[in-house]
Amino acid sequence: MFQRIHFISGLPRSGSTLLSALLCQNPRFQAGMSGPLAGLFGALLGEMSARNEFSVFIDDAQRKRVLRGVFEQFYADTPAEVVFDTNRGWCTRLPALSHLFPQARVIACVRDVPWIVDSIERLIRSNAFQPSSIFNYAPGGTVFTRANGIAGGEGMLGYAYDALKEAYFGEHADRLLLVQYETLTSDPAKALRAVYDFIGEPAFQHDVEHIEYDASAFDAKAGTPGLHTVRPRVQVNERATILPPDLFARFANDAFWREPKLNLRGVRIV
Known part of the structure; x- marks a missing residue:
């Protein structure tokens, strides 16, 4: 492959689109919102597995x-x-x-989990007349059923959270960099320096005051306008949560990456 390729992953509503928008300011880089390659990757693995009667003609080198x-x-x-x-x-x-x-590295964006739930709930409420693809376009439910849905093993948050833990505690954790949303929004220069150092690329001067990114057509089709909106400048947006106190507290201690004793693999965190 003539390009060097890296991967952006991690938790939803945790700054991956903002990070991609910033990285795209570098003319040598290409980045964007979530794409189809991971799905194609999984589908091909399945089709080349033993469930296909012709898999006897496919070895690992061909795969x-x-x-x-x-x-x-x-x-x-x-x-x-x-x-x-x-x-x-x-x-x-x-x-x-x-x-x-x-040579590839994985940059995982993370954020305090209650604020992820809060952010998703805000999106749903701000689009009160458009059922979202996040919940299979179902118009009903409460803040509690929605939180349960996204936090489940196959939910938008639950799946990503479990996947992150798999990588964080796994044998390939040296390929992983965690970029905290709180760092990216309060000190973007620090976060970007860590990314460049991690992937071994020369530094680039990013403009955090003038950011351009537009995925409005995709978000509208998903019934969730604002899902990938990036503000024109990086800033911390202080606000009160809209979640009931008990629901917010349910997720308050889920940021495992903030426990040094759990960082058994020495994963880099910024």
């Missing part, structure tokens, strides 16, 4: 070439020297990615 070829062809037209592909599922694919792209 690797097919999977690598998907990346090469998907990004064949991009002039960027460095590509960042975004998907929350990449944290579950570190063993495979380590073989396909030995």
